[in-house]
Every structure is written in structure tokens, then in C-alpha cells.
Amino acid sequence: MANLAEFLTNNGGLFWAWLGIFVAVAFSGMGSALAVGGVGQAATALLKEEPEKFANALILQLLPATQGLYGFVIGFLIWTSLGDGLTTAQGMGYFLAALPIGLVGYFSAKHQGKVSEAGLQILAKRPEETMKGVILSAMVETYAILAFVISIMMYFNI
Numbered sequence: 001m002a003n004l005a006e007f008l009t010n011n012g013g014l015f016w017a018w019l020g021i022f023v024a025v026a027f028s029g030m031g032s033a034l035a036v037g038g039v040g041q042a043a044t045a046l047l048k049e050e051p052e053k054f055a056n057a058l059i060l061q062l063l064p065a066t067q068g069l070y071g072f073v074i075g076f077l078i079w080t081s082l083g084d085g086l087t088t089a090q091g092m093g094y095f096l097a098a099l100p101i102g103l104v105g106y107f108s109a110k111h112q113g114k115v116s117e118a119g120l121q122i123l124a125k126r127p128e129e130t131m132k133g134v135i136l137s138a139m140v141e142t143y144a145i146l147a148f149v150i151s152i153m154m155y156f157n158i
Helices: 002-049 051-080 088-125 127-156
Strands: none
Touching: 002 051, 002 088, 051 088, 051 127, 088 127
């Protein structure tokens, strides 16, 4: 236990910053991966019968991928700020800045994937109405964008 306390005393800033990188990248990435995978499975079933609908199915599949990208950007920004003089307070600030995109990114990607999967049903039955499914799915993206902006604002205020 003394070794852990000594480690955190000497490296608290780096510990918290690395934890922030993990939260931003891992959670938003997991949400995107799960959602893109689910939509991809549903799209594959549709494309077995109607391969000409590939481009529209791909658009619906790619929509929930952006949350992972937002988390990566925040993680990368934090990574570029790592250094020997990083204080524990700064490291905790980076960790807190990672939370909005990590958490909101995970849940918005998960639910955007569900809406995108439902949009594939529009594509299957009424391909001329596919953009309605894209728009409905993009509405979920709004919350990921808001979380990304908050994470950016928090990062630049550390």
C-alpha cells in the first residue's frame, strides 16, 4: 500500500491523465464498435437479398462510428499534454475533461446504432425514404457532439 501511495505522490498527474485517455478512447470506442458491428450484421442480412443497397446501408452503418473518433481526438489531445511536470491537479483535470465524451460517447453510439438498424428497415421497404432513417440516426449524434464540445472546452481550460 505504501508503494501505491508513493507512486501516486510522484506520478499522480500522469496517472490521472492516462486514466482520462483510457476513458475517452475506450468507452467511446467500445460504444462505436458495438453499434457499428450491430448495424453491420443487420446490413449484411439485407444485402444478401439486395446488394444494390450497399451504399445506403454503409452510410447507416458509419453513423455511430463518429463517437469513437471524438473520443480518440480527446485522448490524443490529452496525450500531447503529458510531460514530466504534470501536476496531480492537471492530471485530474484531464481525467474530468475525458468523462463527457467517454460516457456520452458510449451511450450515444449504442443508441445511434439501434436507430441506424431501424433505418435499415426503411431502406429495405422504402429505399426512396432512406434519408429519413439517416436524419433520425443523426439526431442521436447531437448529444455526442455536445459532449465532445464540453470535453474540448474543459481540456483547453486546464
